[in-house]
Amino acid sequence: MEGVLDVDERKRESIVSYLRRRMAEFGIEPDDIAASIAQDQLRLRAARYQNAAGNTWDGNGEMPQWLVQAISAGQSLEHFAIGNSDEKPAPQRARVDWANDPFAGSRLATENPERLGAR
Numbered sequence: 001m002e003g004v005l006d007v008d009e010r011k012r013e014s015i016v017s018y019l020r021r022r023m024a025e026f027g028i029e030p031d032d033i034a035a036s037i038a039q040d041q042l043r044l045r046a047a048r049y050q051n052a053a054g055n056t057w058d059g060n061g062e063m064p065q066w067l068v069q070a071i072s073a074g075q076s077l078e079h080f081a082i083g084n085s086d087e088k089p090a091p092q093r094a095r096v097d098w099a100n101d102p103f104a105g106s107r108l109a110t111e112n113p114e115r116l117g118a119r
Contacts, residue, residue: 049080056082 023029047056055066057080063071071077 047082049077050082051080 023033044050044056046058048059049057049067051066051070053066055064057064057067067077067080070080
């Protein structure tokens, strides 16, 4: 197991070294990355709508094309709402206790009922 950890650690160090070289090549400082991440987090907190691809909209200004297309296709705006506390949980189906099923393990439990009627 130790050999696997050594390989993973070497891969990690290789990637970190590569990223440091590329950052130096483009003049990117660690603070620049931290600021960019903080800005993204603020943008996401301000967003009111988001799709599965990560596109967001704060609800102000013109509606973005991804949302216009989704609504035109029949999806509701509420579907994309972030943190919508008004959402009702999906109704749960009644639980069935199969422990006392008299047909468990028999052909009746596995046969297609439509096919049984055709005999």
